[in-house]
Amino acid sequence: MSEQKIPYKMYLEESEMPLAWYNVRADMKNKPAPLLNPGTHKPMTAEELSPVFCDELIRQELDDTTAYFPIPEEIRSFYRMYRPSPLVRAYCLEERLQTPAKIYYKFEGNNTSGSHKLNSAIAQAYYAKQQGLKGVTTETGAGQWGTALAMACAYLGLDCKVYMVKVSYEQKPFRREVMRTYGASVTPSPSMDTEVGRRILAEHPGTGGSLGCAISEAVEAAETQPGYRYVLGSVLNQVLLHQSVIGLEAKAALDKYGVRPDIIIGCAGGGSNLGGLISPFMGEQLRGEASYRFIAVEPASCPSFTRGRFAYDFCDTGKVCPLAKMYTLGSGFMPAPNHAGGLRYHGMSPVLSQLYHDGLMEAVSVKQTEVFEAAEYFARVEGILPAPESSHAIKVAIDEALRCKETGEEKTILFGLTGTGYFDMLAYEKFHDGKMTDYIPTDGEIQATLDQLPQV
């Protein structure tokens, strides 16, 4: 198909939107290891998970053989408010870089949550509603996930309780207000609302909180209040399943124009976006139908893949959640205050961890300042102001495009642009003022937290 026919924005028709999510585990020979009960070290059963998670979501979490899960019509109807998301041909970026590479990005930022998180938030809220629950609880750090969940709950008329890391609650008042606009109750964590919160406050008065502590509070709130369950925005298998809508749409749009990517790039924190983007392509590769280069990009300040260990670990720093087998820096690892809050997670999706362990995916880490350089460059050329998280993928996409310039190869690059940076302007300000630094943990720091991994 000729070059000129590819528009800047490749939109699918609503009728071309995916009817089912794709579960990449179905095509994996080496399945991701099961979640373990932290007490018994035996695989978690549906019964054990049910006080915390909704029943249908548990079913999705544990099912590693069903390839497709139909997307319920009510979720598809919500998706139609902001999906299909555009697949953009980055003509301007290509021209500015003077690269023979063809660059595409799947842009998930054109909704009020500002990121791809909404894709799973609406699914999780929907199943909670289906089960007749009153509401859901969750934690949020940077705020994208909390915002997405608040939007989904407002749409369905479900109560939404968000525990927001106290320091973010204070430093990101605007994110908090967006959640309040959608009717969510937002509590700075640690709080006096929960036992774990009161204990932490007694031990560390004046603490700014942490994601681990907020998770523990949200889980306790779900377990102790009738009619509530806990929901999580990344890491879990169910989240990757829902996020497969990103990859399915991207693939459908590319197929429509006869385009096949050589390299697929995504940023990786807990893995929700990367997992969703690559799923259908990885499926083809696992079935031997095609071959791609997959690259996970993580911050040098929190390098789970590139410097972590593939082992069972707690999903939260509070150690109340099940154990997951994943690339981890240790649940006690405290990432430096990198501005890509969504990537500051010690672990990684068990699905992606298994794929990486099996050599089916690459990973690289990049420094914060070079990420912001790429972000600003991209903003000026392509117009979109990217989130710091997304900019990790931009950085590596540009690197790969420049490599093509050197070699003269006309590779096709696809990357995930997960969201916008409108609520990250403090970080941009630091960058403009030359006050941004790069934190890279020492080997000793990482070893210290890896030494604390549970013995399984």
Add this chain to the structure above:
Amino acid sequence: MSEQKIPYKMYLEESEMPLAWYNVRADMKNKPAPLLNPGTHKPMTAEELSPVFCDELIRQELDDTTAYFPIPEEIRSFYRMYRPSPLVRAYCLEERLQTPAKIYYKFEGNNTSGSHKLNSAIAQAYYAKQQGLKGVTTETGAGQWGTALAMACAYLGLDCKVYMVKVSYEQKPFRREVMRTYGASVTPSPSMDTEVGRRILAEHPGTGGSLGCAISEAVEAAETQPGYRYVLGSVLNQVLLHQSVIGLEAKAALDKYGVRPDIIIGCAGGGSNLGGLISPFMGEQLRGEASYRFIAVEPASCPSFTRGRFAYDFCDTGKVCPLAKMYTLGSGFMPAPNHAGGLRYHGMSPVLSQLYHDGLMEAVSVKQTEVFEAAEYFARVEGILPAPESSHAIKVAIDEALRCKETGEEKTILFGLTGTGYFDMLAYEKFHDGKMTDYIPTDGEIQATLDQLPQV
């Protein structure tokens, strides 16, 4: 055409995008009155305007007979990065309101400037570049226009100097950082950079500035620096011309699905969005081909149409700009601190003023708190977090839809959703906290500034 076939988002193909802007003045029997030289009270000539404005933009400003101006390919290429913008069928809103009305909105917020302002910013920057200029100067209050211009200039490699009302500069640091991300220099106004700025600072040390003062500084900066011209984001005829792309796209999408609106609603500050949205529809009406109800919505705190006078007045409070014949509250009118900064303007587009004066358009004013109620309602139902400015149109669209519910009429309503409210969360916070008030100027206040109108 059957109901079901209309998707949630009616996107045009890139090949269906307008090739030319439409100049509604060409079809007006009563043309808008010309700009007058404030000294001589004679119509401004192209020569008199040329130290301040670009030549091609002056041509567009003064031409009230040419119906179509071709959109240069470089501008169309930029448009393709974020246009066509979606025309959304508000199915969710209709259902929640239980109205027989059909509601559509043209959404201009899906670009980094967060509003429709980019449509004219790229055009004005393009002609400045064409003329071989080094850069442009402008003022910004709320920041949408400054952001849009910074983006356009970054794309074209043009220097961009923004004078930002000091109080906004300090209260909206994130807007300022977005502009810096796009390489613009942002100066809090009044500043020591200009003679007028120094004079004002000497007279009023510690002032937070005003839009009028920022305009005066930007105009002086353009006149005194070789290779610079001044650009303005609203009010002017040229701006309405560029913004006609909104209405042309909306009309093309509606025509494609055989839909004809009965009522067309837009918020009105200087008139750039409303003018752009209604232009092609008004053209049909002026040519006797169709008939529509047009409604301009303005804040009760700054009611130019509904309580102002149709008279010659200064476009700026600093009284350095030409006189325009328009609905005005007097250039000395100081609007109360309404949160819809983009609507706090004492005057109104001369084109819209003439149309309103000729009875071709209606106008209503709405109170700030009811606007935020509508905004929050809309956000929860339709997902999009609207700008306070845009929410004026939402408020009246909902009112009209509820009226249809009472009468049982199946009217088709189209409104302009000019932008997103991500940088307006302080206003939402005030609303959530019950601290928002409604300011309505007294008759005495308005009379006092109307008494100061120039004698023409």
